[in-house]
Amino acid sequence: MSVRDMVEKDYYAALGVPKDASAADIKKAYRRLALELHPDKNPGDPKAEARFKEVSEAYDVLSDESRRREYDEARALFAAGGVPGGQAGGYGFQPGGFGPGGPGYHGGSTAFNLDDLLGGAGAGTAPGGLGGLFDNLFQRSPGGRGPRRGADITAEVTISFEKALSGLEATVRLPGAATCLTCGGNGARPGTTPRTCTTCRGLGVVSRSQGGFALSEPCRDCLGKGTVIDSPCPDCRGSGRREREQRIRIPPGVADGQRLRVRGRGSPGERGGQAGDLEVTVHVLAHPVFDREGQNLTIVLPVTFVEAALGASVKVPTIDGAPLTVKIPPGTSSGRRLRVRSRGVPRSGGGHGDLIVTVDVTVPKPTDLSAKARTALQEFAHAHPEDPRTTLMEQMEGRS
Ligand SMILES: [Zn+2]
Ligand SMILES: [Zn+2]
Structure with missing residues (x-):
């Protein structure tokens, strides 16, 4: 936190409470604002997000008694005219320079240490020296860092x-799960509070004497919690915890296993720090007909051996609309890949990959062959006495 922040940030104004607000009032104001401004309730609203951070930062300081005291004193110090602003060496931090109207740190009753002040703003120090000084001040309180x-x-x-x-x-x-913001985690409907269990008087256990012994057992009325919620919070049903959800935009063409990083949608930062990122791993379910190879969509297309031999125009289903017609060239072998341009997966830079059609020549089952078809095949074999293995045999002979 810079000196400038220190002087300019009015945490009381951020929470809308007076300077002498009680701890309870501060908590109440924070809870109301946090609820109103929470990023889950204002997705994509940078103003609300900035306000939420501001409010969180203010609450971080003001809810901590010792940090609040330091902050009050630091501001009083500046208000008393200690620091006119960024001139080097001109901070006016001299022993006795704060006068009777100052915050009285001479008396040693505050968290300020004169040596720290002078050490940080020593002879001719740059303006940054004072910033470091106040960082140090905050570091000295437990849990308080930059x-x-x-x-x-x-x-x-x-x-x-x-x-x-x-x-x-x-x-x-x-x-x-995260703390329910509606009830602040106590599980009671806003405006109500959990009451102390009357059966166990808040102890969570009841004693029962049996055969001269006193036995303790968990209270059945409060299930050992010691408190009873008469009117549960509607948002968490009394658990005080809520499952967290985020809406994210998944771009077209995302691949199975791909990780999407959403900046600033992780856990909120502390003391004005930026929020972490949300990293989502996307799983894509399989499709019964289509598959993917990178940006290409793939499909296996059965054709008959007559279509493969003579060529044909056949219909191919598409993932997003009417089937398209693909030409099978005459003499197509099984396994041949035909390419239909730009009917594949959307690319992140615009355009689409291709649809790759893999031809699968099907062979009729003998039980499906009619006598007529069987005769026709035999006639075909006579008319075309081809031995597709000739080349194989020749290649092997050449080697021996
Ligand atoms: Zn709740
Ligand atoms: Zn009880």
């Missing part, structure tokens, strides 16, 4: 083959 980037979150989503081609808005379940 801005910290939020953690990255990993998640997975499974989508259909077709949606992977067209792209979609998907809801991604994030691992682990």
Whole structure:
């Protein structure tokens, strides 16, 4: 946190509370604002996100008694005219320079340490020296450091083959549950509070005497929690925890196993730090007819051996509409790949990959052959006495 931030950031104004607000008021104000501004409730709203960070940062400081005291004192110090702004060496941090109207740190009653102040802003120091000084001040309070980037979150989503081609808005379940913002995690409907269990008087256990012994067992009325929720929070049904979800946009053409990184949609940063990223691994379900090779869509197309020998125009299904007609050239072997341009997977840079049609010459089962067809095949064999293995034999003879 820079000196400038320190002077300019009004955490009380950020939370909309007076300077003498009680800890309870600060908490209440934060909870209300956090609920209103939470990124889950304002997806894609940078203003709300910025405000949410501002409010979180303000609450971080003001909710911590010692940090709040340091912040108050630092601001009082500036307000008292200690620092006119960025001239090097002109900070006015001299012993006794704060006068009777100052925050009184001479008395030693505050967290300030004169040596720290002078050490940081020593002779001819650059303006940055003071920034470091205040960073140090904040570092001295437990848990208080500079801005910290939020953690990255990993998640997975499974989508259909077709949606992977067209792209979609998907809801991604994030691992682990988060505190319910509606009730602040206590599980009670807003405006109500969990009450102490009357059966066990909040102990969670009840004693029962049996045969002269006192036995303790978990209270059945509160299930050992010690509190009872009469009116559960509608959003978490009393659990105080909620599954987290994020809506993300999955671009057209995403591949199975691909990882999408969504900047700033991970865990929120702390003390003004930027949020982490959300990394989503996409699983694409298999399709019964189509498959993919990178940006190409593939299909295996059965043809008869007559179509393969004589050539034919045959219909091929498409993933997104009416079938298209593909020409099988005369003399096509099984396994031949025919290419239909631009009917494949959308490319990230625009355009599409190709549709690759692999010809699969089918052979009729003997049980499917009529007597007439069988005779026709025999006639064909007589008319075309070809031995396709001749070349193989010749190649082998040449080697011996
Ligand atoms: Zn709740
Ligand atoms: Zn109880």
